[in-house]
Amino acid sequence: MSRKPANVRLPVDHYTYRVTWSPEDGEHVGLCAEFPSLSWLARSPDAALKGMRAAVAEAIADMIEQGEAVPDPLAEKRYSGEFRVRIPPEQHRALAMQAAEQGVSLNRLVSMKLAA
Known part of the structure; x- marks a missing residue:
């Protein structure tokens, strides 16, 4: 404001x-x-x-x-393209594993999921 x-x-x-x-x-x-x-x-x-x-x-x-x-x-407004999201550790682990299996970074995986 x-x-x-x-x-x-x-x-x-x-x-x-x-x-x-x-x-x-x-x-x-x-x-x-x-x-x-x-x-x-x-x-x-x-x-x-x-x-x-x-x-x-x-x-x-x-x-x-x-x-x-x-x-x-x-x-x-200007946006940085960054924001923090708190998630349960189990969900973090599952996403990190998915990212590793797909050969992409965790940020890229989450970005793709948000865009879908």
Whole structure:
């Protein structure tokens, strides 16, 4: 998250949106990955997306006004390609054995499994 001066606005279009059907509400719901506490219900997918984008714009304006950190768009974040995963020792051993049998590194094996 970054703090932006009041005169700098993050483009609302750069955030990660999704529209899905809500059987409980009987309407489409707009969501934004960077703002998981926000949602917008509407009769059409287009209206749900439009409403959600307006809600995000309002949330950003409020956060800037309050001096709060504004989430960076996921699409603009830099990723190292590394992350740690804790697994049970037995699973670690089984994966290491599979990697050895296939003649690949453990990292390569896990990467292939994640990509599948």
